[in-house]
Amino acid sequence: MLGFLAMRAIGALEVVQGDVYARSFELEGRQGTLSVRPGPGEQLDLRVRLAGQDLTPSLIGxxxxxxxxxxxxxxxxQRIHRELAVDSLLQPLLAARPGLRVPGAWDGFELAIRAVLGQQITVQGAIRLASRLVAVHGRPLALPDPDWPELTHVFATPGALAVADLAALGMPASRGRTLSTVARAVLDDPQLLxxxxxxxxxxxxxxxxxGIGDWTAxxxxxxxxxxxxxxPAADVGLLNAVALLQGQRPTARQLLARAEAWRPWRGYAAQHLWSVGN
Structure with missing residues (x-):
């Protein structure tokens, strides 16, 4: 999980140091930082610093x-892995990573923007664009956290990105238009994501x-x-992983048919396949 987050950490917004993940946030009009680290037993320790205000029960929730x-x-x-383990293709992957989970997203709008930025480019390329976007269109933290000086901004709002010239960040104009489309759609329907x-x-x-196709959706x-x-059956990483495991690269249609056996946990199967070679 930490390896996944570290590879995708957006500059000024997120950082992974050792076994700690930290990030900035803005909720209910208030800014702050948080960190997540291993706690006692199988627990995680969540620590929050709110800029000059007390935490409310709503915000804590x-x-x-x-x-x-x-x-x-x-x-x-355990249940998910047990059900997927009946498939011979996945058995060695499950045995190698028995506790593997599917990383989620902190915020739906942030994740949607990340996904669009990642269309048809490498993870590293997408993170460079995302870091540039935060630096230009994100908002500076009103009160930086001395424990996490790397965290200087919060993510850009839909309102900011809806009117910004995003192609100026160094991406195809069509992708900039998709980002603007997503931002406007979220403004029109806050429940969209x-x-x-x-x-x-x-x-x-x-x-x-x-601009939103099957992979992004x-x-x-x-x-x-x-x-x-x-x-996302057409994902290059999934197709490459299956090719490595079975010696023959499938088409997206063939992989989609193969994945029928993994329902209703195809997302977990995908996460294991994405881990092949890492």
Whole structure:
């Protein structure tokens, strides 16, 4: 989990040091920082610093829910792994990483922007763009945290990105337009990215947005909506992993058919496949 977060940490917004993940945030109009580290037993220790204000019960509840989602703490991992282990392709992967969880997202809008930035480029390239976006369009922390001086900004708001010239950050104009489309859509419907009654319902809402294709929609559904059967079958990493495991590269259609055996946990199967070679 920490390796995944470290590779995708956005500069000025997130940092992973040792066994600690830290980030800035803005909730209910208040800014702060938090850190998550191993606690006693199988617990995680969540520490929060709020800029000049006390934590309210409402804010505490939001912080805990978001941390639980990001670290996939509500998953019944033993059951999921037991059900996936009947598949011979996944058996060695499950044995190698028996406690593997699917990393979630801190915020739906932030995750959607990350997903669009990651279209057809490397993880490293997407993080460079995301860091640039935060530096230019994010807001500085009103009161930096002396324990985490690297955290200097909070993520840009939908209002800011809806009117920004995002192509100026160094991306294709079409991708800048998609980012603006997502921002405007969230302003029009603040519940757009929240979990829906079904995976299909969630995907349909995303796919109606210009520039959002199947891969991006499934990625958002998996990591933020927590639809654990989401499966971006055309993902290059998944196709490469299966090719490495079985000696022949499948088409996206073939992989989608193969993944029928992994329902309703295709997202966990995907996470194990993404780990191949790491």
């Amino acid at each position: 939001q912080l805990v829910r978001r941390a639980r989602r990001q670290f996939d703490l509500d998953a019944d991992v 929240e979990p829906k009654a079904s995976l299909q319902h969630g995907l349909e809402g995303l796919l109606r947005l210009g 499934h990625y958002i559904a998996l990591r933020h909506m927590r639809e654990m059967d989401a499966f």
